[in-house]
Every structure is written in C-alpha cells, then in structure tokens.
Amino acid sequence: MDAGSIVPPQSRNSPCPCGSGQRYKNCHGLLAESGGAAAVPSHALQRSTYRAPAAEWLDVGEDEQDHLGGMMERALAHQLAARTGEAERDYRAVLERAPDTHDALHMLGVIELGRQNLDEAELLIRRAMTLRAPHPAIVRNLKLVEEAKLTHRRENPERLCERALPILSDLLRGGSPGPAARAVVGSANAPGDAEIHLVGRLHAPLCDDGWLLQRLGQLIDARIWSLDARGTGSFANRKWFGIDADTGSFPRFGTHVIVGVDTENFDWLDRATPDRVIVFCSGVTPSICLDQLRRIARDGARTVELAFFSSAEAARFGAGHHVIVPPVALPPPPPPAAAQAPPPRGVWRIEERARWRLGIVGQTHQAVQDVEAGEGLQRLRHYADELAIYDAGRLRFEFGDQRNVRFFARTPDGLLPFLSRLDALVVRPRTWYHESGIQEFFTARALGVPILCPATSRWAEYMQDGIDGLLYENDDRLLELVSDLRTAPGWAADIGAAARKCTAALLDPERLGRAYAQLIHGPRIAASRHAARAKLS
C-alpha cells in the first residue's frame, strides 16, 4: 500500500481516515506536514500525539503510551515513504506490547496487501475490525483485499493453464490423423473431397462463436450442425441439423470444423469418427481450452488442428497452427451524401460545430467480466466531444450520468449505427484470451474509421503503425495520439482511407471464401508424432 492510502479529509478537524478516531490534524495530518520519517523529529518519540482508543491501551502507562505512540507515528511515516520493512518492524513492536492496537493491525494488513500476502492481510484487517466499530477506511481496505483475492482466484488457474498450452499443442498434433485411410470405394470419397461438417452454436448470433458459425456457413459449402437446437431447420437457404447424441443425429466421417469449445455438448464426438478435425477456439480462457481440446483430441489419440485469427494468439499454443483472416462481412457502402442545396441568398444560418466522437467497445461477448473503467478511460472521455460505448456492460454504472457519453446496445444490427458516427475507435488492452471485438475491429476499418490499438493486441499485426492505424504502448501515449488525431483531420482521413482500402481487399468475400476453402481442403498441418520427435531431437 502506498502513501496514497490516506486521503486527507476536507476539513483538518474531521476524523482521520486511518480509523484512529483522532482528528486528522492530530494524526496523519501531523505526519503529512512533517513530510515523512526523515522529518519526524526525534523528540516525537517522547511526546507523541498518537493515542489508541482507551480500551486498547488500558494497562499501558502514560510514559509508555508516549513511546508506543511515537513508534506508531514513525511506523506510519515509514509506510507512507514506502519503507514497508521498517514500518512492519515498528508495528509489530507496538503489537508485542499492546496486541489490541487496531491501527497497528490494520496498517500491517495494508502492508501485507501491498505484498500480495492476501490471507495474512485479511486476517489482520479482520482482527482490527473486531476491535473497533466499522470504520469506512478499514471496510474499504478489507474490500480491496477481498477483490484482490477474487482476481487471484480467477486468474491464477488461467495463468497455470496458459503455461500448459504448448504441451497441449503437442498432444493435439501427435495423435493419429483419424480413420481417413479406411477402405474407400470410388474417388468421390477420397479424403480431399470428404464432406465438410460445420459444428457449433448456430442460434447464438451475438456470441462470437455463433456469429463465426453462421458466417462460415455462408462462405463455404458444408453441412451445418447445431449444438444448441434439436431437429432440423433452415438458415440462409441452407438446411441445418441439430446434434443429438441420443438419437444418433451427429456428423460422421469427413472433416469436422468445430467452432467454439465453451460448451458441454460433445458426447457424440467419440462416436463420430471424423477423418479430420479443425477447431476454432479463439476468445476462450486457457482452462476451457485445455479441458475441451484434450477431450476432442481424446487425450492425444486423435489429431486436432487449431485455427486462429492472429499469429500472436496462435503462438500462445505453440508453432504450426492455421492463421487466417476472420470472415467479417464487408459493411454496405455508405449512402451517397445527399447533395445539399446552397442556402438561399441573404439567409443566415448558424453552422453547428461538428462533434468529435470517440468510440470504445465495453464488454467482450464470450465471458462476463469486469470491464476496466480506470483512470485511463476517465481521461479519455475528456479528449473527445462525445464518447460512444458499444455494449457497455458494467460501464453503465461508471458513466451513466455523463452527458457526453452515449451508450449503444449490442444488437444484431447495432454495430453500424455505432461505428458510422465515430471519428476514431479505441481498442482497449485486455488479457489476450478476452480480446474479442473481431467484427468491431474489421468493420470499423472497412468503414474507414481510424483505430488506436494497443501494440500488444492480437489485432496489431493487421495494422501498419502510422499508415492505416495507430499503435499505443500506454495510456499517456494513447491520449497524445488521440489529441494529435483530433487536431489533424487530414491525417485521420488518410489513415482511415488506407485502412478502408487494405480491409476491402482482405475481406473481399471471394478471397475469403478461397482462403477458408484452402484451409479446410488443403494439406493437414499436423506432423506425425515421429516427425515431431525427430524435430525435437
């Protein structure tokens, strides 16, 4: 915990936020004035102003109270100056003499929180709480500990799993390539012409997986299987079949292209005997990938190929995976601007200054998670006339009352109204597996909206910095770029035009169709186990 943990109250006569029960001017205010430990006068040790509530120091004599108070003050000064070792020593010394000094317990807890010893921190702060009526500062610090614990609980397993991904990758590629070599009669059944099965959640168009399945269904000639419905139906003039392991309705043989792995419904796969399996598993946490890909690969008995939308993401899984452009549909060209009749002579008109609009995407559509609404975003808001947020999620609670923030709901056709009014789109940094926004990114580029993207993002490889997009390393650089962009409309227009041109070529439906056909009909990537071993040695 840094010095900022004690925020001075408005009045120096208010109770000190540290929870000591004393006035601020007599507690931390005194320390703030003295400017840290270096300036703590030596006589302070004899004549300290700090006193614990009477009940805590019942059996401590007046002289000793002076001594302990001095130690508390010195400890706090150390803590504010980030010398946590010295601070801890003093607090512990105080506790040895008077174990019920709640301030010492509380501040020790804060030190442990800073060191990420969360269990210890919680214990200390809870003990401090039992000694004293609930105080906002203690409650707030306890909440910080609980939040840190929660984040740890959620992220730690993912970090571990992330490290296992390359091992998983070897497992996936080491399996046997499936029963492709089964006895075939006639050339029509040759592996290259085998039937293609697209498998995924067809009825969740707002999910990235659902969208991808529908889009692939439009691009390639395949039989479409729905994991989220039974029976049959039609979609875009194509028939789909519901997967139902009980009735035996599931794809058999051929190439299985599985879109999305965050689902339980894979019981049928053990009986499906596919010749070849390609999985799109973008945007899912490593733990889910490990669980489900291992299962699809039958613990290494079956070869599974993975396809990703960026080489940065593919590299997390090791080398040798498919990397392909996401199959985003090109947005319709903007309607031609209506020719404006010149105003009649002699009529005055007040031209409204154009509002400069910045956009961000709030929630990703794979996992519900806290969207950071930190200082960076708060600052960003002041750099534009209007901040537009698409699918705000929790950001509604942060920015709902701001007049220059506008919210757009995620609906099947809500993206174009959001993007078409933007002067620039900011992609916010996220953990790589939560980096969603496939459609938002490419549609914005196709519309010619300049994009500011973190240099670490998986989308960075689709942009040439300064030519058809802008990359930023941190929030300060982002704000700098945003204000540059705003003051140089010509530059912004050039970037937009370059992005539009490049993306139009990339997303051309014919080119996309060919790329996907090549991925699915083309040569397998998987090396045999022997070849992989030979490579290793």
Next chain:
Amino acid sequence: MEPVWKTHLGTDVPFDPVYHENPRVEIASFINEPPNVVLDIGCGGGATGKLIKAKFPGTRVIGIELNPYAAAYARQFLDVVICESIDTVDLAQHIGDLQVGTVLLLDVLEHIYDPWRTLLRVRNWLAPGTRVLASLPNIRNLANLDQLAGGHWDYGPNGVLDVTHVRFFTRESLQAMFEQTGYRIDRIEPLVQPRLIDAVVTQRSPGRLHTANMSIAYKDFSDLEDLYAMQYVIDARVPALPSPTIVG
C-alpha cells in the same frame, strides 16, 4: 441484530438514505436524448430524478412516492412529488394535461401484489410512443441460485431478496408481463456487476459454472449473462392504439 421483518416492514418505514437516496447512474445511461417530462414512479428520495435533471438540464421530473418521509425529501429536487399509492393516484389531478415523455418504474413492480394491473393502469395515462424504462431484479442470478441450492432464502434490507419484495421474475416472465399488459418491448438489457457473481463461482468448466452448492450449465453467452444479471432493464414503449374494432 433485529430481523428485517421487524425493522423494514410496515406502513411507517422511516426514510433510509441508503435505500431511498441511491442514484441510479446505470439507468441514466439508457437516456441518451432529452427525455421530455419524466414521471418517476417510486421516486424514493428523488436521487435518480436529480441525476437526470443534471444530465439534461431543464428536464421536468414528476415523482410518485408512497413513503411520506422519502416524498418530503424528494420535494427538494423534483418539480412535483405526489405522495400516494400508484394504485389510487389520480395523475391528471396533479399534473393536468402535461404530457409525460418517459416513465421510470425502477424497482417498483416487484413490491406490488398485482403489478399487471398497475402496468395496465399506467399505460392508460400515457400517449402512444411514451417510453417506459423499468428495472426489475433477476431472481435467476447465480448468487441467488447458489443460496437457494444451499437451502437458504434470506430476506434482507435490500437487494434481490429485499424483504419488501412480493413478486419475483426471470427474464422470460418479466418479458411476458410487459407484453401481456400491452407494451412494446424495444429491448431488455441485463445489468451486470461481475464481481458479485465471481465471488460465488468456485470453478469453471466448458459450458458450466460451479459454486459451493451447485453446478449449472449455460447454453451461450446470453444464458451466461442471465446468470450474472442482478437486474434487467426493460426499455419499452406504449404502442399506438389498435384500430378500434366493432364487436357485434
């Protein structure tokens, strides 16, 4: 500590700043354009009306609030505050022929024994095209399901299991309620505070969440979001009157 039924039920509930003075920032996020005259039914201490007035200066806000202490407090901020039950109030008597542009029903309907009749009554006051923004707690949120699975159903002073709630809804049932009472729903949006739910999730596996007392499968993102939603916001409009039909 006194049980909540002793302290929070009854006709003479005192004004509780935490309860009645809580501005709904997230609700203001649904109002992107000046909302014309706002009718805030169950306005509490008027905090949300105050917020909307700050976001769109010049907006007139009329509040209806049953609790006399809260209503008196709200009078500081709102243009008109009517201290009467929604089921007996004669709106025209208070506001004349002033036309309401937006109606707020924030966490109101779950406190009413017959919210269907209330919705019908409110609809009769409104001109076609009037916007209705309502929020209702989602009883299917994972924290609640986990509690129930563990055998607990603890009413509290606030939250989804507020002791004064008499009706409980899921996304489907609240949608049905608005449709059956003649509203046209533009959209239903979940309000999520992921940390509150993350706190009860002990493990995740493909298509499934585990808590201390249960495990539950989800089909897709919207299903997952439903488990995370503490509340739903219903953004509806009063449809144009159906053309009169002559019944023979």
